[in-house]
Structures are given as C-alpha cells and as structure tokens.
Amino acid sequence: RWIDVRVTCADEAAEPAAVAVRFFNVPPGMASRFPRGARVALAGVLRRRRGAWEMANPEVLSVGEPGSEPPAAGAEPAIRPRYPDVAGVPASVLRRACRAAAERARERVTDGVPAAIAGRHDLPALGESLSRLHSPPAELSDAEAAALCAGESRWHKRLAFDELFVLSLCIARRRRERTAGSAPACPIPADRDEAIEGALSFSLTGAQERALRSIERDLSGERPMNRLLHGEVGSGKTAVAFAAARQVVRAGHQVALMAPTEILAEQHARSLEPWCRALGIRAAVFTASMPRARRRTSESMLAAGRIDVAIGTHALLAEGLRFSSLGLAIVDEQHRFGVAQRARLRDKGEGVTPHLLVMTATPIPRTLALTAYGDLDVSVLDEVPPGRRPPTTRALAGAEARRRVYARLRARLEAGHRAFVVCPLAAPKEEPADGDPADATSVCEELADLLAPAKVGLVHGRMTAQVRERQMAALRRGELDVLVATTVVEVGVDVPEATVMIVEDAERFGLAQLHQLRGRVGRGGGEAHCILLSRADLAGEGARRLKALTATSDGFRIAEEDLALRGPGELFGPRQAGIPRLRFGDLRAHADLLATAKVEADRLLEADPALVKPEHDSLARVLAARADTGQVFGSDAG
Numbered sequence: 001r002w003i004d005v006r007v008t009c010a011d012e013a014a015e016p017a018a019v020a021v022r023f024f025n026v027p028p029g030m031a032s033r034f035p036r037g038a039r040v041a042l043a044g045v046l047r048r049r050r051g052a053w054e055m056a057n058p059e060v061l062s063v064g065e066p067g068s069e070p071p072a073a074g075a076e077p078a079i080r081p082r083y084p085d086v087a088g089v090p091a092s093v094l095r096r097a098c099r100a101a102a103e104r105a106r107e108r109v110t111d112g113v114p115a116a117i118a119g120r121h122d123l124p125a126l127g128e129s130l131s132r133l134h135s136p137p138a139e140l141s142d143a144e145a146a147a148l149c150a151g152e153s154r155w156h157k158r159l160a161f162d163e164l165f166v167l168s169l170c171i172a173r174r175r176r177e178r179t180a181g182s183a184p185a186c187p188i189p190a191d192r193d194e195a196i197e198g199a200l201s202f203s204l205t206g207a208q209e210r211a212l213r214s215i216e217r218d219l220s221g222e223r224p225m226n227r228l229l230h231g232e233v234g235s236g237k238t239a240v241a242f243a244a245a246r247q248v249v250r251a252g253h254q255v256a257l258m259a260p261t262e263i264l265a266e267q268h269a270r271s272l273e274p275w276c277r278a279l280g281i282r283a284a285v286f287t288a289s290m291p292r293a294r295r296r297t298s299e300s301m302l303a304a305g306r307i308d309v310a311i312g313t314h315a316l317l318a319e320g321l322r323f324s325s326l327g328l329a330i331v332d333e334q335h336r337f338g339v340a341q342r343a344r345l346r347d348k349g350e351g352v353t354p355h356l357l358v359m360t361a362t363p364i365p366r367t368l369a370l371t372a373y374g375d376l377d378v379s380v381l382d383e384v385p386p387g388r389r390p391p392t393t394r395a396l397a398g399a400e401a402r403r404r405v406y407a408r409l410r411a412r413l414e415a416g417h418r419a420f421v422v423c424p425l426a427a428p429k430e431e432p433a434d435g436d437p438a439d440a441t442s443v444c445e446e447l448a449d450l451l452a453p454a455k456v457g458l459v460h461g462r463m464t465a466q467v468r469e470r471q472m473a474a475l476r477r478g479e480l481d482v483l484v485a486t487t488v489v490e491v492g493v494d495v496p497e498a499t500v501m502i503v504e505d506a507e508r509f510g511l512a513q514l515h516q517l518r519g520r521v522g523r524g525g526g527e528a529h530c531i532l533l534s535r536a537d538l539a540g541e542g543a544r545r546l547k548a549l550t551a552t553s554d555g556f557r558i559a560e561e562d563l564a565l566r567g568p569g570e571l572f573g574p575r576q577a578g579i580p581r582l583r584f585g586d587l588r589a590h591a592d593l594l595a596t597a598k599v600e601a602d603r604l605l606e607a608d609p610a611l612v613k614p615e616h617d618s619l620a621r622v623l624a625a626r627a628d629t630g631q632v633f634g635s636d637a638g
Contacts, residue, residue, distance in 0.1 A: 023057055111125055129154075240381070265285060289465045418495060426461060456481070501530045532549065
C-alpha cells in the first residue's frame with residue numbers, strides 16, 4: 001500500500017536534481033494524481049540516503065497539468081499553517097476546517113483584555129489574533145514570517161498576554177483576600193537593636209536589616225502580613241525569623257515555626273534555644289515522635305499561654321494542639337508544604353488571622369517570584385555573613401577520579417576536617433544490576449574500610465528520627481568524621497567543621513537539590529569543597545546540570561537554569577509542584593510580558609476591585625469561566 005513518485009527539478013543544474021518520493025498507506029487511485037510531466041509542489045522533510053535525495057509522505061500542495069505551471073492554491077493561503085496529523089483527514093481538509101472555525105470564533109470570542117490595556121501595548125484583538133494565526137496574510141515580510149514560525153509573532157504575543165494577564169489578576173485577587181482579615185498589631189520594641197544583637201552575639205548583615213525592617217512594619221499593622229523570606233543557604237533567615245518572633249512575643253502573642261522534617265525542627269530548636277534563653281522567651285518542640293506524656297504537658301502549657309514559641313513539624317497541625325493567642329506563623333522550606341497545610345496552621349489563630357512568614361533557601365527565578373509567590377511580599381537575603389565563602393565545586397568522572405577524591409579526603413580528615421558523602425539510594429536493590437546508582441549503605445561499608453581509622457556513620461530516610469538525630473549529633477560532636485547519607489541532609493544540618501561534600505552519581509540529582517547539598521559545607525568559614533562524581537563522561541541534561549553548578553555559586557542564576565531544564569509544572573495545587581498551567585505563555589521566555597501583565601492587573605484592580613464597570617464585563621466573564629474549568633489554578637488548587 002504505497003506508491004513511489006520520481007520528481008525532477010525543472011532546472012537540471014539545481015541541487016537536488018531529483019527526489020524519490022514515497023507515499024505510504026495511500027488510498028486506491030492515488031497514483032493517478034501524478035501523471036508523467038505534471039508540475040507539483042510538495043512540502044516535507046528532505047533527506048539524503050545512499051547518495052540520493054528522498055522524501056516520505058510529503059504534503060501535496062498542488063499538482064498542475066503536464067507541461068503547465070503549478071496551479072494557484074485557490075482558497076489556500078500563501079503561508080500555510082501545519083497541524084498535527086489526524087488519521088484519515090488530509091492536511092488540506094484539516095486546514096480549511098481550522099480556518100473556518102477560527103473565522104467563526106473571531107466574531108464570538110470573549111476578549112478578556114480591556115481595549116485600553118491592549119492599546120497601551122499595541123496588542124491586536126483576540127479574535128483577530130486567532131484568525132491571523134490560522135490564516136496568515138500573504139504580505140508578511142521575511143522577518144515577520146520567521147517570527148510567525150518561531151511562535152514570536154504579535155498574534156502569539158497577544159495569546160500569551162491574555163493568559164498572563166488573567167493569571168496576574170487571579171494572584172492579585174488572592175493577595176487581597178489573604179489580607180482582608182484582622183491580625184494582632186505588634187509594635188516594634190524600643191530596645192530592638194540592643195536585645196537582638198545581645199542575644200545573637202553578632203551583628204545583622206545589611207540584607208538581614210532590610211528584610212527585618214519590612215517584616216517589622218508588617219507586624220506592627222493590623223493587616224495580616226503575607227511575606228516570603230528568600231535567601232541562600234547560610235544567609236541568616238533563622239536570625240531574621242527570631243527577631244520577628246521576639247516582636248510578636250513582646251506584644252503578648254505566640255509564634256508557631258513549622259518545618260517539614262524532625263531533623264530541621266530540631267535544628268531550629270538548637271539554634272533558637274540560646275537566643276530565646278537570653279531574652280526570656282519560652283520555646284518548646286512538638287514532633288510526632290515525642291513521648292505522649294511530654295506532649296500532653298507541652299500542649300497544655302501552649303494552650304495556657306505558657307509557651308511563647310512552638311517549633312515543630314506537621315505535629316503543629318494536630319487537632320488537639322491549640323494556642324492561647326497565635327500572632328505569627330512561620331513556615332520554613334515552604335515548598336514542602338501544601339496550600340491546605342499552611343491554611344490549617346493559620347486557622348490556629350482562633351478568630352484572628354495570624355501574620356504569615358514563609359521562608360525558603362531554594363533559589364527562585366524571577367518569574368516564579370511573580371507567579372508562585374505573587375500573592376506574597378518578597379524579601380531577599382542576598383548577602384552571606386562575613387567569613388563565609390562558597391565551596392569550590394568540581395565535577396569528575398570515572399573510577400580513577402573517584403579513587404583520587406577519596407585519597408584526598410583521607411588527608412583532609414587527618415587534618416581535622418569532616419565530610420558528607422551523599423548517595424541517590426538508601427540501600428542496595430533486592431535484585432542488583434550493573435549500572436544501579438550508588439546506595440548509602442554499601443558506600444558506608446566501603447568507606448569504613450577505605451578511610452580507617454576515620455569513623456564513618458550512616459543516615460537515611462528509612463531510619464527512625466531518633467537514630468538519624470544520634471548520627472547527626474555524633475558528627476557535630478566529632479565522634480564521626482564522615483557521614484554517608486541520602487538527601488535527608490539537604491536541609492537542617494549545621495556542622496561548621498564539615499568542609500567536604502562528595503555526591504555520588506551526581507547526575508541523578510536535580511540542580512536545586514545539588515545546590516542545597518553544596519550549602520551544607522563551609523558553614524564555619526574557610527575553604528570548602530564540593531565534588532560531584534559520575535561514573536562516565538556525561539552528555540545531555542545531566543552534563544548541563546553539573547556544568548551549571550560548577551560555573552556559579554549564585555543561586556539566582558542556578559534557579560533560572562533549573563527552570564530552563566525542568567520547565568513548567570503546576571503551581572497552585574496543594575502539593576505546590578511548580579508553576580501555573582499555561583498553553584501559550586512561557587514563564588521563562590515571556591518574563592517581561594509577565595511583569596507588564598502584573599502591573600496592568602494591579603492597576604485595574606485598584607480602580608475596579610469587583611470588576612463591575614461596563615468596560616470590564618467581558619473580563620469578569622472570562623475570569624469566571626476559566627476559574628470554573630480549572631484553567632488558571634488547576635483542579636486541586638487551594
């Protein structure tokens with residue numbers, strides 16, 4: 001069920017001079033469409049095989065009579081759009097159907113972008129854009145045709161702006177809803193500077209001061225604060241959060257600090273304990289693994305107002321845990337919590353809306369700051385404390401390179417340094433095979449022999465929280481020299497003496513994850529090293545990730561590269577998996593367009609918060625329709 005057609009070029013001197021064309025799965029009688037001597041126009045992929053040119057299943061644009069020029073395309077436009085193949089439907093029929101549908105939609109489509117905004121940015125109407133994309137005008141210049149093929153025409157831009165504008169409106173509306181309640185006003189303490197610096201025993205950096213001043217202004221008002229504190233690993237987010245907590249406690253209210261893991265919650269408790277003790281602040285830890293009797297006692301004290309700061313995991317969301325007067329909810333590594341979980345923590349306010357401070361060390365691209373966190377005010381810690389230097393990062397491949405790395409590690413251990421070795425798996429697979437990624441259990445056994453008499457420990461997610469914490473504490477105290485782990489050490493581990501991070505099979509980790517792991521070493525100042533090991537020279541995305549990490553320690557640049565590699569996901573669902581659903585907009589390519597859409601959305605809602613003006617009637621209908629069909633927030637949105 002195929003036919004072969006031999007096509008020769010009219011100009012015998014031209015290249016290619018002849019093309020062998022084969023059509024597969026053809027209907028009966030198709031061969032009669034190509035009489036000898038007919039002039040044809042074909043569109044398809046031209047390939048060279050065994051010294052000859054060939055095409056497979058090209059699109060037949062036109063066939064003329066033998067000896068004549070190809071006929072005009074008639075109703076076909078001079079520039080033809082290509083659609084995905086539909087079985088049994090010729091491309092020309094599909095084009096005509098799409099063109100007819102676009103023409104009908106042109107007069108009926110509801111354009112959600114007000115004419116004044118479209119005019120300010122020279123954007124065509126939505127109906128015109130749909131029509132032109134399916135029936136491009138013949139008089140386009142070469143540059144305009146190239147932009148059309150690349151998806152960068154003014155009509156493509158109009159469709160992208162439509163999505164980004166509606167998204168920005170939804171975010172702006174949500175910001176208004178979240179700040180509509182009443183929160184406890186917490187005045188800035190008069191002794192703030194002396195008390196905080198005395199408790200911390202170090203001075204805040206300029207970035208910490210700027211962030212804290214913004215937070216203090218928010219806390220002193222009755223409108224609920226919704227703020228994101230974003231900073232690199234080691235930039236001092238905990239110190240800023242402590243100063244904010246002290247302001248709330250001094251005003252007679254309580255603070256909840258929720259972390260995603262017990263390791264991180266315990267780390268916060270250790271960091272805050274001396275600071276709280278210095279200022280007379282009563283703090284307690286709440287985790288799922290704490291003894292029942294101790295938990296009941298702590299819950300009673302919290303409900304009676306005898307605990308000022310509750311530090312914990314998801315245990316803070318338990319039904320029986322109540323606060324006397326919750327004034328501030330702090331969520332660390334917020335991307336690990338869903339929308340619903342953060343809402344449950346704020347509901348502990350018992351009739352008032354507590355202020356909300358969310359923190360993250362995960363680098364955030366500019367476009368995510370406008371979308372994922374668009375309903376939050378953002379404070380950035382873009383400085384690290386004096387004495388901190390980013391680790392030197394190298395990517396090495398092969399067994400010989402691995403042998404040299406561990407030989408050098410032995411020398412550093414003898415000099416009193418400590419190290420992490422991170423593996424993708426916790427334990428070997430039940431049916432191991434060549435090429436399996438490294439597992440922490442096997443690597444720990446190997447290094448215990450290789451690095452003796454150095455002490456090597458093991459920690460991974462299958463262990464109980466108590467066992468993991470004992471291993472972490474042993475490394476902090478110097479009873480262990482090396483800790484072999486999975487990514488449970490990605491956050492919440494602070495060992496100032498750790499100066500070496502070795503990642504086995506590093507290409508199997510994400511870029512943001514590798515950046516977080518790198519931030520675990522060098523926290524005590526001085527020289528530190530991060531070694532990314534792979535078994536062979538890499539190509540493709542894995543190589544690109546490792547190259548990006550060795551090229552820079554700037555988390556913001558890494559964030560942009562990570563977004564480019566992973567692409568968009570869904571942002572507004574409870575699992576906070578990524579960024580919003582977009583069909584035409586691209587949060588990386590359209591960053592400037594998104595910023596423009598955000599400005600216009602904010603300006604419009606300032607003038608017409610309820611969208612009741614006649615000129616905004618179409619926009620209100622578009623918003624309602626898209627919200628109902630899950631086109632903006634997704635079906636699982638919070």
